[in-house]
Amino acid sequence: MTESKKIHFLYRFQFxxxxxxxxxxxxxxxxxELVRDEPKTKPEWxxxxxxxxxxxxxxxxxxxxxxxxxLAGLVESFSDCVSYEAATVIVETRxxxxxxxxxxxxxxxxxxxxxxxxxxxxxxxxxxxxxRFHLPxxxxxxxxxxxxxxxxxxxxxxxxxxxxxxxxLKGLQEIYKEVNTVNKGMTARLHMATEKDxxxxxxxxLHSFGDGISYFIESGLTELEPMFSAILNKNExxxxxx
Amino acid sequence: MNERILVVDDEExxxxxxxxxxxxxxxxxxxxxDGEDALEKLKARPADxxxxxxxxxxxxxxxxLTMIRQQYPQTEAIMLTGFADxxxxxxxxxxxxKDYLVKPVDTTxxxxxxxxxVRSRSTERALQEVHQEYLGFLTEDVLEPLxxxxxxxxxxxxxxxxxxxxxxxxxxxxxxxxxxxxxxxxVLARFAKEASETAExxxxxxxxxxxEQLKGIRQGSSR
Numbered sequence: 001m002t003e004s005k006k007i008h009f010l011y012r013f014q015f016x017x018x019x020x021x022x023x024x025x026x027x028x029x030x031x032x033e034l035v036r037d038e039p040k041t042k043p044e045w046x047x048x049x050x051x052x053x054x055x056x057x058x059x060x061x062x063x064x065x066x067x068x069x070x071l072a073g074l075v076e077s078f079s080d081c082v083s084y085e086a087a088t089v090i091v092e093t094r095x096x097x098x099x100x101x102x103x104x105x106x107x108x109x110x111x112x113x114x115x116x117x118x119x120x121x122x123x124x125x126x127x128x129x130x131x132r133f134h135l136p137x138x139x140x141x142x143x144x145x146x147x148x149x150x151x152x153x154x155x156x157x158x159x160x161x162x163x164x165x166x167x168x169l170k171g172l173q174e175i176y177k178e179v180n181t182v183n184k185g186m187t188a189r190l191h192m193a194t195e196k197d198x199x200x201x202x203x204x205x206l207h208s209f210g211d212g213i214s215y216f217i218e219s220g221l222t223e224l225e226p227m228f229s230a231i232l233n234k235n236e237x238x239x240x241x242x
Numbered sequence: 243m244n245e246r247i248l249v250v251d252d253e254e255x256x257x258x259x260x261x262x263x264x265x266x267x268x269x270x271x272x273x274x275x276d277g278e279d280a281l282e283k284l285k286a287r288p289a290d291x292x293x294x295x296x297x298x299x300x301x302x303x304x305x306x307l308t309m310i311r312q313q314y315p316q317t318e319a320i321m322l323t324g325f326a327d328x329x330x331x332x333x334x335x336x337x338x339x340k341d342y343l344v345k346p347v348d349t350t351x352x353x354x355x356x357x358x359x360v361r362s363r364s365t366e367r368a369l370q371e372v373h374q375e376y377l378g379f380l381t382e383d384v385l386e387p388l389x390x391x392x393x394x395x396x397x398x399x400x401x402x403x404x405x406x407x408x409x410x411x412x413x414x415x416x417x418x419x420x421x422x423x424x425x426x427x428x429v430l431a432r433f434a435k436e437a438s439e440t441a442e443x444x445x446x447x448x449x450x451x452x453x454e455q456l457k458g459i460r461q462g463s464s465r
Contacts, residue, residue, distance in 0.1 A: 083324060084252055084299040103299075105253065140258045184346055187324070197297055197325035200345075201253070204324050207346040208259035215262035 005029040009134060010092040011111045013104065015085070021077055025114050032128045034070055034118040045193045046072050053185030055178055057122050067182070068189055070119035071112060074199075075190060078108060081198035091136040098136045108202035110136045116186070116206070123178050129154070143209050144216040145224075148172065169217050176210040183207040244270040245360040248289040250280040250306065251322070252298045256345075260293060260352075267353040277301030277309070284314050290360045293352075294339075296323040296330060304334060311338040318359050322347060368450050375456040383426050383460055387419040394419075429459045 009025040026035040044050060046068035048058060058065075081104045089107035091098040100107075114134055117127040129150045135142055151172040155165035166172075183203055190200045225232060247269045249260045257273040264271045272289070274280035276298050284292075292310060296303035307319050320341040321334045331342040340359055343352065394416040398409060433455050 083297050086299075103252070140255045143255075180346070187346060191326065194325075197323070201297075201324040204345040205253060205255050208253075208255040211346070211349065212255070212259035212262045215259075215266055218266075220262075 004031075006035060007032075007132070008092070008094065009111070009114060009136075010090075011107065011136075012090040012092075013107055014088040014090070016087075023074060023077075023111055025111060027114070027118055027131060032118055032131055033120065034115065036070065039069065039072060042069055043072055043076075043193065045189050051185060051188045051192070053123075053182045055123065055181045056185070065189070066120040067116050067124065067186060070115045071186075072193075074108075074111065074115065075193050078104065078198050079194045080196055081108075083197045083201035085198065089137070093134075100137045102137060104198045105201040105205060106137060108198055109205035110134070110138075112199075112202045113206050116182075121182065123182050126175050127179060140209060140212055141216075141220070144213055144220065147209070147213060148217070148221075151175075173214050173217065176213050180207050180210040183210065244268055245290040245356075245364075246270045246272070246287070247356065248272050248274060248280060248283055248292045248317075250274045250277065250292055250298070250303070251295040252276055253295075256295070260347075263349045264353070264356070267349075267356075269356070277303070277306030280306055281309055281313070284310065284317065288314060289317050290363060291318040291320065291340075291356060293320050293322055293356075296321055296334070297325070304330070304337065307334060307337050307339055316363075318363055320352075320355065320359070368453065371450075372452045372456065375453050375460070379426075379430070379456055379460055384423055387423050390419045391416045426459055430456075433459070 007027040007029050009027075010022065011025065012020060012022040014020050027033065028035055042064055046064050048056070048062050048065045050065075050068075052065070056065075083103065083105035085104045086101065087104050087107060088099065088101050091110070113127075114131050116124050117131050130146060133146060133150070135146060138146070148169065151169060152167075155167060159165040183206055187200050187203050187207070190203065194200060247264055249257055249264070249271060250273075251257045251260070252275060257275070261271045261273055272283055272287070274283045278301055280292065280294070283289075294303045294307055294310075298306070301309075303321060303323075307321065310317055310319060319334075319339045320343060321331075321339045322343050322345055323330070324345045326344045334342055341355055343355070394412045397412050398416075437452070
């Protein structure tokens with residue numbers, strides 16, 4: 001049996017004082033599940049019942065929150081970091097290398113986003129396809145666009161299965177509502193696990209994408225229309241042809 | 243006109259999501275990337291309220307709040323933080339922030355608090371206008387004519403000082419001044435009675451209505 005391929009996102013944080021922290025996030029290429037060794041010790045705040053998310057569907061026999069366990073090492077490493085601390089963040093993937101002089105919170109939000117979506121939380125798993133096309137340091141519009149594109153791809157696949165697709169993206173807004181409840185729950189956990197605000201603000205950034213997506217679907221998408229004029233005005237241009 | 247809110251946060255996605263949410267709630271929203279930018283934006287155009295992140299590079303939210311309270315006392319502030327800290331919250335409230343919210347902020351809660359904040363601020367401003375108008379009424383429309391009457395009475399009291407024609411003119415002037423006061427006070431009394439009945443019934447007359455009424459009385463119209 002052949003071992004399935006792995007996807008690596010190697011995040012390196014280079015700080016102004018010359019120190020560096022690096023995290024290699026490894027995913028199974030097919031399932032996009034996080035590949036990690038089970039930690040020997042798990043902090044108290046990773047227990048499922050410790051500030052459990054309001055919408056958590058996991059049963060009582062699950063002892064630890066899978067998201068919290070995935071994040072524990074990273075959170076501990078950045079516990080004493082201030083959100084706006086400057087860092088050069090380098091992200092190496094199989095295809096390319098990204099580099100940005102940014103803030104710790106911005107770099108962290110990318111890596112935390114991958115951990116959260118791939119850690120087997122039943123709610124966050126719906127975000128998993130986006131990790132395959134993870135874009136480090138993405139701004140809000142890039143994230144909205146990726147998110148909508150990913151959801152529409154899923155709807156197309158549903159349609160091919162003979163099911164009813166959700167072209168209005170109502171389901172996407174519902175997903176983000178649930179995801180944001182988890183994000184909120186996670187920030188509550190992180191308050192107990194961290195000394196400064198970098199980790200928490202990184203999750204708050206993820207939460208802000210979820211907060212903005214409804215408005216983007218309602219109003220922001222229209223602003224993108226000119227970009228799609230060649231496709232949207234296809235009939236007009238063909239009528240003009242001799 | 244919509245209430246103007248300035249969102250100050252060093253993180254783009256947070257600025258954008260707050261801008262989206264507050265715009266859809268009907269506010270006029272502008273954003274600033276840090277404290278210095280916020281002060282520049284306020285200088286160019288004042289805001290009714292600022293949403294101010296506490297942990298920001300260069301100038302912290304608390305430093306920015308201090309400057310805003312000094313330079314733009316009319317602008318209210320709500321502080322936002324990712325890391326809840328009781329002593330910082332107290333410090334912000336002491337400096338003059340009206341509220342302190344922990345991120346991620348619940349949209350409905352934020353909009354409710356902002357509306358309540360700008361509403362109480364508008365009410366305060368409207369009551370100040372009523373006060374000014376009432377003061378103007380008392381000094382210009384009551385006290386000055388009364389002084390005129392007193393002066394005319396003094397003139398009449400002086401023995402043999404004026405001719406009969408001048409005495410008649412002074413009496414007519416005094417009468418006119420007294421009639422003017424009486425007319426204006428009567429309108430004010432009628433309005434006060436109606437306002438009192440409105441308050442007992444469907445609801446209080448707004449401060450803006452009170453100001454308009456007082457202006458009407460002072461300009462000589464009886465509504």
